[in-house]
Amino acid sequence: MTHRRRLLLSACAAGLGMGLLLGGACSREESGSSDVPAEALSSVNDKCPMCKKAVNVDVATQMFDESEVGFCSDECSGQWSRLEDRRFGHDVQQSFLDAVLSDN
Numbered sequence: 396m397t398h399r400r401r402l403l404l405s406a407c408a409a410g411l412g413m414g415l416l417l418g419g420a421c422s423r424e425e426s427g428s429s430d431v432p433a434e435a436l437s438s439v440n441d442k443c444p445m446c447k448k449a450v451n452v453d454v455a456t457q458m459f460d461e462s463e464v465g466f467c468s469d470e471c472s473g474q475w476s477r478l479e480d481r482r483f484g485h486d487v488q489q490s491f492l493d494a495v496l497s498d499n
């Protein structure tokens with residue numbers, strides 16, 4: 396009855412060397428989610444404020460007031476930057492950010 400479980404455990408043990416290298420626990424893929432892992436994000440948002448796609452951790456974040464804002468792409472990051480030059484741009488940024496933060 397515990398055969399399957401034992402297999403899993405030994406697979407875990409075998410992966411431990413690699414797991415140590417990667418700094419992560421084994422069998423992480425069991426959660427099976429394709430979403431961006433929340434712990435990888437340094438930004439306050441997990442969705443792009445410009446287009447509401449998932450934030451890409453490879454895209455540089457920008458500081459907005461005291462918050463770190465993440466984006467899905469450099470393109471959206473650039474659009475966000477250009478808002479700052481506009482009149483009331485800060486308010487627009489705030490409303491975009493509020494929209495994705497309250498979307499959860």
Ligand SMILES: [Zn+2]
Pocket residue numbers: 443444445446447448466467468471
């Ligand atoms: Zn985007």
